[in-house]
Amino acid sequence: MTTLHPHLSHPKYRPDIDGLRALAVLSVVAFHAFPTGLKGGFIGVDIFFVISGYLISTIIFQNLEKGTFSFTEFYIRRIKRIFPALILVLATSYAFGWFALFADEYKQLSKHIAAGASFVSNIVLWDEAGYFDNATETKPLLHLWSLGVEEQFYLAWPLILWFAWGRNFNLLTVTIVVAIVSFYLNIKGILTDSVGAFYSPQTRFWELQCGSLLAWITLYRKDAYAGFKTGLDKWLAAVVYRDSRHQVDGKTLNNAFSFAGLSLLVYGFYVINKDLEFPGKWAIVPILGAVLIIAAGPHAWVNRIVLSNRLAVWFGLISFPLYLWHWPLLSFARIVETEVPSATIRIVAVAITILLAWLTYMLVEKPIRLGKHSGVKTVALIMLMLVVGNVGYVSYLKNGLEFRQADAPAKTKMFADVKGTVLYNTPEDWVDERCHSALGTRYDYLICRFTTATPKTLVVGDSHAAQFAYDSISKGSNDLALVAVNGCLPFIDLVTINPTEEFEEKSSRCKVVMPIVLKLLRDFPSIQRVVFATRGAMYIEGSGYGDTEKKNNYRIIKDPDDRLAENYNQFISGYVASINEILKFGKAVVFIEDVPEIGVSAKNCLDDRPFRISDKDRPGCNVSRQSFDERNAKYRKAVDSIVAATHNRVRIFPAYEYLCNESTCDGLKDGASYFYDDDHLSMRGSSYIFGKFAEWLKQVTPKL
Template sequence: MTTLQPHLSHPKYRPDIDGLRAIAVLSVVAFHAFPSGLKGGFIGVDIFFVISGYLISTIIFQNLEKGTFSFTEFYIRRIKRIFPALILVLTASYAFGWFALFADEYKQLGKHIAAGAGFVSNIVLWNESGYFDSATDTKPLLHLWSLGVEEQFYLIWPLVLWFAWGRNFNLLTVTLVVAAASFYLNIKGILTDSVGTFYSPQTRFWELQCGSLLAWMTLYKKGAFAGFQNRLDGWLAAVVYRDSRHQADGKTLANILSFTGFSLLMYGFYIINKDVEFPGKWAILPMLGAVLIIAAGPLAWVNRIVLSNRLVVWFGLISFPLYLWHWPLLSFARIVETDVPSATIRLIAVALTIVLAWLTYRLVETPIRLGKHSGIKTLVLLVLMLLVGNVGYVSYLKNGLEFRQADAPAKTKMFADVKGTVLYNTPDDWVDERCHSALGASYDYLICRFTTATPGTLVVGDSHAAQFVYDSVAKNSNDLALVAVNGCLPFTDLVTINPTEEFEEKSSRCGVVMPIVLKMLRDFPSIQRVVFATRGAMYIEGSGYGDSEKKNNYRIIKDPDDRLAENYNQFVAGYVASINEILKFGKAVVFIEDVPEIGISAKNCLEDRPFRISDNDRPGCNVSRKAFDERNANYRKAVETISAATHHRIRIFPAYEYLCNSSSCNGLKDGASYFYDDDHLSMRGSHFIFGKFADWLRQATPKT
């Protein structure tokens, strides 16, 4: 490793690569602004990966060979290239969020600012949700996941190459091994953990490595295949052209390479969408397209005429700040509108993005990257990034700074009054001491709580079982015990699973419920009644409800090879089997017909934002009775079938009736929200519904 002198050499500037950057960034912006218009636009990120791998590896290969490589200068250049615009966007997002976001949203923004400043956004988002989940629309820094992957590559790859070079390893072999391993993990991971495969660096590095392989071939083997290339070019010229005036000068081959690459990108934009398993094998399309375009060289017709066009190159020059600015503007518009913004608002956001990107490039990026005082500039940028990241993290630790005028405690209390309850505590609080003592073992994801040492009622199910009783659990009332696992039906040999989950892990998670229930019935003779409560309509229909949730594609299956989504029959069979096990103990069984799903976040119904872009009325926390009945028709039919299959030995409590009338089902009562989000009850809602349940029990005649 050398010092700063002599300076790192860089590859010759190619305007067509800036043009390729423009294609990449504009496709991403188009996808985010109008996802139904360019459904595959998100593959622009994969094009960026190839470009980055090609340029960075070219720099490293060249300077290792010349003995001029310097880690210090390499990272100084990366800091001066990336930090200025990123610091500006993070600061602007924090400032806007101060006035526009509620406390829970500002807390999340603080976490994402800290993650963005630390270049670990992909890791943080990996643990939250999938890239295409609807909840991501309200994460203004979601797009920084790709910057995290690139920065992790910049940290690891130079060290690997420097180490390999110093020990006389073949850099091509090293690159091939790393690329092959990453691609293998990508293909394997997309089948078991699609979210992790999308975000994790080890399943994304192969795309950057493909750029690295191209860089190696361009530097070291450009002349090795000259004879073959000339013969191939001559043959192609003879095939394409009518006469023999076209010499074997490489132009025909270059044109075909660039045209093929461009066609692959266009096909990828058309055929790839958020419903395919991505990256997986589909990422080969944008990767190969970008590689062929770069390999064709700047003189190929597509590269020279299309990609080197002055307007296209201009977009390429501002592509980095354009990428950084576009998603916060679109996401904040979505948040303050409490719905998908109108096409006009989105067009204005895109136009403003272009203006801000150009100003950032001219007034921030260029002056800092060029000119004197490089060391001082780098030090200042490092300090500023640390400061921004620390401010974000403190805001996260302080729960989103509830003292802000945008989210006074009185407003927050209207919809966030489940804080501190069993469902929204950390997993460490989900199992109380009585459960620990009774179970004699620890279980991941299990929610187990007692309100008394001698419970009379055992409530069993998923998060909707927890929401049904968390007012009681919080107050230690009603002689209850709760056993639940989020996202799991209480079945013995069936697993509820969506594409983001691995079968073995989900099976072990869901499979603990019924054994624990049976153990409690044996160990606690005080339990006289078992109450089943789950979000039935979602499991039967296989999806969430309304604009606030993306289709979950839940399936109820027995083994990972079961690809048939026969949810209705599986739902009935699973419940009949579990209920029959309970009836063998001579216990009463109650089935809760679930409360309505309101389909939007409850907070949007209660409090207007400090400001709005449009004058649209805020949504109401209600759904029409017709829509509710259509959504729940199969679910209610399944409940009737379950009752008949168990010889009508269960009682059915219609929880929904207490929030519905003949025309609608409402989430607001007496000016307060009975919901916390789009489908879970708030503390008020839990208190209200369980109170109705207790009255219903007292009035009902027990069945024998």
């Protein structure tokens, strides 16, 4: 059964399915180019899943039944179908990135090239989704997550069916069971891990399984429901037509299916949006719409007139390279422009995408898929993919090849001098040996560092506590200890959370901070003061600042049902409770009023890239004092309330004053950036601000 057979049988070509592919890919392209214009365009990927599940399962079912199924030929066909265009896009992205990207960006691109070549992009992107994950718009190979899901399906599903067939299991039962399990995991996952539910294969396979179920029904039960379909068609014909005597031929029902399917897709394009829990139950809309359209058959009016027209079929034929090319072009345009490109640039990018897709289809895909020497072509494609994947992986290990001219190493260090810091190292480096010894256990996400066995100052907070202290921490100076968890306020029973996080998991992170702080105060009597440092304005306002921070939408809550929580009051009460616990130990408390948020990535302010699409000026690493004051008004008012509620026993260090004057707050000083990204200090900035803190501390120490 698994020996090589001259040909696997394939389903009869249906131009309407190519037209459905066109609808899917064009909706995705439209969404990525103009996300506010077609908010639900991303559901085109779900349409692709149904098509893939239908066609692949049809091939497997037919050939298992005939005894002609061959794993070898099946995967040869997959390789010849997918590898040529993918290799070209990966190699081109690597080449363009060589000249256009900084080292940190090139390192990430190289990792994604390796992941794309290995068909695990969805797993890598799932793992990346976190506090310091950069904006999705600046990941040129982000879209390969869906290809990863499909390829994982192509690996798993034939093996499952072959195994089931060989043991005389009912393939319909197997298909339904896999679909139900996957759909259950999807519904459960959207509540417990929405990022995982989006990227993981087990929560997406049900979408392809819907296509598989349709394939089975089409092959084996088409006539079983003939009586029911005839009756339903007769009733529909009577409803639609005045004289239905000659209309009971199945066409009315098929037309109803196709119109209903198209209506569902149109509804999904305009109602579903990225703020909804997706896939979840919302994915049923595009899945059912695609199933109905395919089930309607090629002779239904929508399928025959709309989907089978020449233009739609042409876009369907180039849909795969079109999908592969569109996002790298739009993403690279976003990167080199340092902001969302103009509408003109995006339109030109889409036009170039269509041209590249057609050229790829004509000059690369067709010659390789068709013709002789199939074995030689397959081996060559595998070797090329291995080369591309390994080049990407090595470049990732080499930290993005900093020697490249595009990176300008000397200038890069002006803003990205963060090597060796506690904040940007890997989580394995966040907790040092003294902390391990003092805590006696391991904590996920915790940053805990000592510069001495007898620290005098304990800095506590989130990533802004780490950025405040990490220059001194890395140099082992100033008798410091640091305890922080990224994205968490140091509260006893309140949790800071955004929509991409789940309460139980985030609660377990955030609620470890204060117990650790209290333990350290008991175990280290040398600690004289506790310094709280957090990104206050973001938590108070509930949102980030600038285009790069739109993803942040924080709430401060006590439990998952705390729907009416108001950040301002929660911020005050949480800090008051924590500070009162510190004061019981007789320790001094200092509150850091945070540095400004500059709202743009620092690298884009300091160093021009080798080329730009437009000739506009690069952004400035500054914000007006008026904007800063407006952004921080509630935050500073909250700090005053905290001081009053703790009977003026808290001293305030206004860190922002050393980067702000009467007119602006600047992220650049003496031609160098004091910021690493849009809101975290670089090593230089950390050294500068902490130096000012040390001077301030000497002046106020007698009062502390």
